[in-house]
Amino acid sequence: MNISQRLTALIAVALLSLLSVMLLGVSKLNDQAARLKYISEHSMQSALLANRIANDLNQNRIVLFVHILSSKDQEKAEIVKFVSANRDLLTKNINAYSQLVSEQEDGALYKQLQAAYHDYDQLYMNAIKLSDDRDFTAAFELANATGFSKFTAVIEPVKGLVKFNEDHAKKLIIEAESANSKSVVLFLMISGLGVVLVSFIGALIYRAIKKPMTESLAALSYIEKNLDFTGRIPVSGHDxxxxxxxxxxxxxxxxxxxxxxxxxxxxxxxxxxxxxxxxxxxxxxxxxxxxxxxxxxxxxxxxxxxxxxxxxxxxxxxxxxxxxxxxxxxxxxxxxxxxxxxxxxxxxxxxxxxxxxxxxxxxxxxxxxxxxxxxxxxxxxxxxxxxxxxxxxxxxxxxxxxxxxxxxxxxxxxxxxxxxxxxxxxxxxxxxxxxxxxxxxxxxxxxxxxxxxxxxxxxxxxxxxxxxxxxxxxxxxxxxxxxxxxxxxxxxxxxxxxxxxxxxxxxxxxxxxxxxxxxxxxxxxxxxxxxxxxxxxx
Incomplete structure (x- = not known):
């Protein structure tokens, strides 16, 4: 192999190593970006939406007791308007969560939430009606006794969804960190292999150039110094x-x-x-x-x-x-x-x-x-x-x-x-x-x-x-x-x-x-x- 072929091999190995690192880096970065996008657009959104549902449920329960305790019709009317709007928002959020269900566990909790909310919503509206009829004792008993168990039945799957999404996000983060560590190791391996190959080929080229050049310069210096045209430069190889x-x-x-x-x-x-x-x-x-x-x-x-x-x-x-x-x-x-x-x-x-x-x-x-x-x-x-x-x-x-x-x-x-x-x-x-x-x-x-x-x-x-x-x-x-x-x-x-x-x-x-x-x-x-x-x- 002559010097030009060795140089070509050196450049090819260097470019191949660089291209491999670049392609691997792009691939791993795309994977990380996909994970981050999933966490950002799905896991985080699911957790936020579950938290909103929990907040809306807590707020509705508080508003229910405020409605029961209120004795003024105008206040009750305003509370009813707020409850109506909040119920619509809660229903919308619960329905929106169906688009974010990703696993079987998540789906089971969501179905449990839907069934429990349906029962709780009926109880909630009955309590509002009793309060509007000024049957405060029956309304309070319905909201506090039976209503608490219904509320608990609703809030538990919501908490489960929140915990599930948090755990799922942590799991994805751990997987991303593991993949990142593996990518770093793979980067180092490919880079190290490229450095070894480039160093090896470079050493071969250095030896192929250094020795004949040193011998040539020594022979030419001798000829120049002694004016001896009988001397010849030693030749080895075909490069x-x-x-x-x-x-x-x-x-x-x-x-x-x-x-x-x-x-x-x-x-x-x-x-x-x-x-x-x-x-x-x-x-x-x-x-x-x-x-x-x-x-x-x-x-x-x-x-x-x-x-x-x-x-x-x-x-x-x-x-x-x-x-x-x-x-x-x-x-x-x-x-x-x-x-x-x-x-x-x-x-x-x-x-x-x-x-x-x-x-x-x-x-x-x-x-x-x-x-x-x-x-x-x-x-x-x-x-x-x-x-x-x-x-x-x-x-x-x-x-x-x-x-x-x-x-x-x-x-x-x-x-x-x-x-x-x-x-x-x-x-x-x-x-x-x-x-x-x-x-x-x-x-x-x-x-x-x-x-x-x-x-x-x-x-x-x-x-x-x-x-x-x-x-x-x-x-x-x-x-x-x-x-x-x-x-x-x-x-x-x-x-x-x-x-x-x-x-x-x-x-x-x-x-x-x-x-x-x-x-x-x-x-x-x-x-x-x-x-x-x-x-x-x-």
Missing amino acids: EISQLVKAVNHILETVQKSFVSIEQSIKKMSGSAIEVSANTRQLTKISAVSSESAAHMAATVEEVTVSINHVAERARDTKAHTQDSGRLASDGERVINTTVTEIDAIAGTVREASAEMSDLQLKSNQIRTVVNEIKEIADQTNLLALNAAIEAARAGELGRGFAVVADEVRKLAERTSRSTQEIANTVSAIQEGSDRAVARMRQVVLQVEEGVAHARDAGSAIANIRVASNLVVNYVVDISEALVEQSSASTAMAQQVEKIAHMSEQTNDAAVQSAISADQLQQLIETVQKTISGYRLY
Whole structure:
């Protein structure tokens, strides 16, 4: 039996007890009212009417002697009028009593009264007649001797009726008191039984609510205090509280799984962030080396340009310097070949840097995916916490403690969501920086390849100059002109190399910024890990 059924039984027993007491009370009150009505309308009326008859008989007897003793005709006439009226009233009362006869004893006394009164009334009227005839002695003797016995015969049943009605009224009162006592006992029994049943069912409900609520509050307090999501609330029974506890345990299990998933994702993201940070630092070093190489190449190109200009001037001055020009041409060829080799190395380094930046883009995309997963988990956790708060609100006072826990879970989910949003923004910034760096490195690669092509062309030209100078001195003028052209090409190449150096510096700055962003990402990951580590999930 669940709690609602027990409460229904408790209310039903209480209402049934109250209804029984009420119906019994109404019934007993109606019985008492009927007894009181009978006593008031019958017994009391019978006693009063019997007393009136007795009073009327006594009064008539007194009036009879007054009539006999009176010597005045006027007084006698007035007494006769009074006697006539009183006889009518007495007859009326005696006849009225017939309507109040209730038992055999009462009826026998009434019949005795009627017969005795009939004889007494005849004697009474004979005495009045003798008195009217002024035969006072005969009238007095009739009224006092024979009349007394007749009066006694009449008055005795009247007294019997009075006593009968008084005794009957007392009997009814005693019966009413006895019935009232029995009603009180019955009231107490029904009320006591109702109290016992209500107390018993109430105790069952109290035990059914008190124990699981105490265990639930203790378990939730432990989870709240120790942040231990491995704990569960013990479940016993199948009532509403047990269903609520099962729902809370399910929410705790869901939150635990969500936090475990978040923790695993954070660990993966931490490894990716460390790898990104290492790659970014390596890219920074490569960019620095590339910048230094570009600066060295620019200096070398400037030296080549100076040498070419010097050779051209010497070629114009004298043919004798042709051999020197050939030697210088050989030196220039060697330097240009070295420059070409260094430029090739720079181009390879830049290609590697571009590949590393592409890897950085891939890692950024992975981080973005992980961050989106964390955000989805946080949103699900927030939704679960909201559903738990709704279930607690439906539970009312029973779910208040759990509503607090659900609210804390929701707040944690909101903080996690904000943190993942910040991480996503940071990753987006890193990815944008990586995209710009990759684009710039591609430009650098193209420019370096173009510089290599120019350097190789310059090497070929100097080789031709060296061969031509060995073949014929007359070619010195042509070589001089070629050197002038080469000087222009070297100047242009120096400018391109300066651009490469500038781009290498920009690449280095972008790599440094990427390293800073990677460090910030790592710090955010450590913060989330520290928050997650505060919960016991295993």
